[in-house]
Amino acid sequence: MAGKPINPLVKTALEMGPVVGFLVAYIWLKERVFTIGGTDYEGFIVVTAGFIPVMLIATGILWKLTGHLNRMQVVTVVLVVIFGGLSVWLNDDRFFKMKPTMIYLLFGATLGWGLLRGQSYLAYVMEGLMPLKQEGWMILTRRLTGFFFLLAVLNEAIWRTMSTETWVYFKTFGLTAAIFAFFLTQARLFRDYGIDDPAD
Structure with a gap:
């Protein structure tokens, strides 16, 4: 199942946008430390916390536009949620x-x-x-x-x-x-x- 046609530029933006956004946000916040609920979080952890919903939203939009996600995309999103979530939850x-x-x-x-x-x-x-x-x-x-x-x-x-x-x-x-x-x-x-x- 190949899914519905989609503009290649839109597809690339949805697939690569979260990754590029992660890089830009990390460069911007890497030296900062955020205190949330009495716990200090480095910029990397905060950027990771933001990356998870952005990745989910971009993948959801891609699914909505094409009606299809391949297995690699699904596995990648699941692992982003699991390992990204663990990093944020455990501050590690x-x-x-x-x-x-x-x-x-x-x-x-x-x-x-x-x-x-x-x-x-x-x-x-x-x-x-x-x-x-x-x-x-x-x-x-x-x-x-x-x-x-x-x-x-x-x-x-x-x-x-x-x-x-x-x-x-x-x-x-x-x-x-x-x-x-x-x-x-x-x-x-x-x-x-x-x-x-x-x-x-």
Whole structure:
């Protein structure tokens, strides 16, 4: 189910807007400490608290406009609520920083489970975007499974050994750039295993 058509700019704004907003708010508030109910909260925690409803609203609007959310979007929102909520509730930024790790581990494990069953779950999610032969889907799924596990390890290394500011920039730009670069490196696979549409 692909959902209703939507202006690509609107779709991008709804998907990336909360992330960009998080970055801007963090840069603005990172040095500040807020006392709420007798408890001190660093700017990162306050920004995280604001990010959760913004993410929910943006995802809700996207769902309203398209009538559809893919599984990755749903899982991401659920983990944002869980780990972001834990960070705010416990006043501990580690939980939110672990969120990308959990996302990539879950995606990697899901794709890996499909591979063990001789299936490419990736094909179910992306077949409409990239028509590939079955062998191509299996190769891409194996590579992406390993890549997701690598990103999970990398996120853990960054947030555990570097500053919060470094992690925010890594999460906003580094992870996005890494995924973009990964698919760029698969150009040969798309060429060799792509399915030409006779209607084109």
